[in-house]
Amino acid sequence: MDFLPGSLVPLLFDFxxxxxxxxxxxxxxxxxxxxxxxxxxxxxxxxxxxxxNDLKNIKGGKITLGVATDAITIGLAIxxxxxxxxxxxxxxxxxxxxxxxxxxxSQDAGRIAxxxxxxxxxxxxxxxxxxxxxxxFNLNPTLWSITFFRSSSYVLELxxxxxxxxxxxxxxxxxxxxxxKPLFIPLILGVIGLFLLPFSFVNQALFFILLGIxxxxxxxxxxxxxxxxxxxxxxxxxxxxxxETPVQESRENSGILSIVVLIVILAFVGFLGYSSGRYxxxxxxxxxxxxxxxxxxGTLTYQNQVKxxxxxxxxxxxxxxxxxxxxxxxxxxxxxxxxxSTPSAQTTQTIYTLIQQAINAGRTAGTVSPQTxxxxxxxxxxxxxxxxxxxNADQFAVLTAQxxxxxxxxxxxxxIALGGIYYQLGVWDxxxxxxxxxxxxxxxxxxxxxxxxxALEQKGDLKGALAxxxxxxxxxxxxxxxxxxxxxxxxxxxxxxxGETPEGAQTTPSDQLEVSTPSAQLPPQDPPVKIPAPxxxxxxxxxxxxxxxxxxxxxxxx
Numbered sequence: 192m193d194f195l196p197g198s199l200v201p202l203l204f205d206f207x208x209x210x211x212x213x214x215x216x217x218x219x220x221x222x223x224x225x226x227x228x229x230x231x232x233x234x235x236x237x238x239x240x241x242x243x244n245d246l247k248n249i250k251g252g253k254i255t256l257g258v259a260t261d262a263i264t265i266g267l268a269i270x271x272x273x274x275x276x277x278x279x280x281x282x283x284x285x286x287x288x289x290x291x292x293x294x295x296x297s298q299d300a301g302r303i304a305x306x307x308x309x310x311x312x313x314x315x316x317x318x319x320x321x322x323x324x325x326x327x328f329n330l331n332p333t334l335w336s337i338t339f340f341r342s343s344s345y346v347l348e349l350x351x352x353x354x355x356x357x358x359x360x361x362x363x364x365x366x367x368x369x370x371x372k373p374l375f376i377p378l379i380l381g382v383i384g385l386f387l388l389p390f391s392f393v394n395q396a397l398f399f400i401l402l403g404i405x406x407x408x409x410x411x412x413x414x415x416x417x418x419x420x421x422x423x424x425x426x427x428x429x430x431x432x433x434x435e436t437p438v439q440e441s442r443e444n445s446g447i448l449s450i451v452v453l454i455v456i457l458a459f460v461g462f463l464g465y466s467s468g469r470y471x472x473x474x475x476x477x478x479x480x481x482x483x484x485x486x487x488x489g490t491l492t493y494q495n496q497v498k499x500x501x502x503x504x505x506x507x508x509x510x511x512x513x514x515x516x517x518x519x520x521x522x523x524x525x526x527x528x529x530x531x532s533t534p535s536a537q538t539t540q541t542i543y544t545l546i547q548q549a550i551n552a553g554r555t556a557g558t559v560s561p562q563t564x565x566x567x568x569x570x571x572x573x574x575x576x577x578x579x580x581x582x583n584a585d586q587f588a589v590l591t592a593q594x595x596x597x598x599x600x601x602x603x604x605x606x607i608a609l610g611g612i613y614y615q616l617g618v619w620d621x622x623x624x625x626x627x628x629x630x631x632x633x634x635x636x637x638x639x640x641x642x643x644x645x646a647l648e649q650k651g652d653l654k655g656a657l658a659x660x661x662x663x664x665x666x667x668x669x670x671x672x673x674x675x676x677x678x679x680x681x682x683x684x685x686x687x688x689x690g691e692t693p694e695g696a697q698t699t700p701s702d703q704l705e706v707s708t709p710s711a712q713l714p715p716q717d718p719p720v721k722i723p724a725p726x727x728x729x730x731x732x733x734x735x736x737x738x739x740x741x742x743x744x745x746x747x748x749x
């Protein structure tokens with residue numbers, strides 16, 4: 192039986208009972224965390240073993256340090272084992288991290304100087320990666336479709352998001368750390384890790400906590416080398432704020448400033464604790480919704496996502512997934528209606544409410560994180576599902592897809608999605624143009640050729656379509672199932688070219704090679720209902736019933 196690290200802690204959640212569960216976020220983050228804190232207990236223990244008098248005044252000090260060191264060492268060993276054997280971590284290649292970082296600070300149109308010195312803002316690497324990754328990244332057969340939210344290392348992420356000044360500040364900090372003697376082992380390990388590995392927020396916080404501990408200990412040991420600076424509010428004659436070294440003469444202080452600082456600290460800690468509690472509770476609700484979705488329980492999925500968003504709705508991923516849940520429920524209700532039947536007023540109202548909530552949640556995700564391409568792709572897919580059902584849904588779908596491409600310009604899947612919208616609308620030339628762009632960006636992407644072939648076939652360019660299908664076949668030679676399927680389509684198309692098959696004969700798409708289609712498709716309405724425009728930002732109200740979606744009051748540009 193495998194040893195489960197999650198079982199070491201009496202956690203009540205089902206998702207904690209897996210072999211690769213980590214309260215830190217991932218096994219790699221957990222390994223870094225344990226490696227940083229191990230020297231804190233191991234070093235004093237080794238020193239105490241050398242000098243038996245070191246801990247003579249601390250009852251049980253050696254035992255405590257020994258137990259802590261053993262526990263951390265065992266945890267680190269188990270984590271590394273699971274990391275290597277059971278969860279091969281996916282990391283951004285260093286060359287891509289370098290390319291993205293330097294592109295982010297040198298190619299940001301309209302803000303070259305600001306981007307070079309200050310970057311796009313700490314914590315925005317996911318948006319920077321999609322905007323500035325090179326087209327050559329598409330040649331990576333396993334990673335090309337993945338969006339990375341952390342760079343190859345913390346230093347490269349810092350350069351990409353905070354610019355040259357952020358990197359220079361960090362280098363200066365590292366210089367001050369290395370310059371000190373004796374060296375503080377946990378900090379040195381942290382510095383090495385920051386240059387070589389991606390650090391989560393928890394590990395970043397741990398590094399600066401270690402730095403604070405080290406600075407405090409040095410200040411206590413070397414009082415002449417390190418001195419305190421008092422920040423005082425003084426009379427305007429000396430200035431509003433004055434920096435002074437403490438004087439030795441005694442004087443009475445009113446303590447008002449200390450009380451004010453204490454109140455500010457308590458308020459900050461209280462706010463942080465309240466926000467953290469909301470965040471954890473929302474994550475718990477959302478995890479339950481994902482479990483319910485895996486069990487095909489749409490009602491429980493919806494209810495838990497409503498709770499998660501009402502608890503902490505500032506997470507764009509929650510809004511994005513909630514929008515798809517509403518759309519799926521609306522599509523499920525609509526598909527259950529018998530053909531030719533008239534739905535009841537309650538069913539119609541429920542469908543309209545779910546659709547409006549899907550749009551509102553999708554737009555809210557774009558408002559919370561407007562630089563995230565996934566949010567615009569999601570909103571485009573919602574509008575695409577409403578083509579024929581809602582007014583201007585086709586225009587909105589195109590506009591939001593174009594915005595997604597603007598934020599992720601070298602992703603061939605974005606062009607396939609936009610080309611699929613044009614294909615759905617029968618605008619063959621525009622569809623062909625988008626599919627050709629996808630082929631150019633990733634010349635080994637079989638599905639791009641497949642979509643291009645179908646668009647050419649629909650336009651009537653049968654020989655051009657045949658060339659694309661043959662390109663598909665040459666790219667999937669190791670996939671027998673799909674090779675057989677594309678062979679059937681090639682044979683059928685060749686017969687059409689020879690006039691042996693009636694025009695309009697259909698072929699069956701394969702499982703992996705498919706023409707871009709909407710994720711869901713609501714039945715057409717005559718006349719189409721009015722739906723909100725992309726840029727309108729409305730907070731979703733899941734429990735509020737409305738007759739029909741509200742008419743947009745803002746511009747329709749995304």
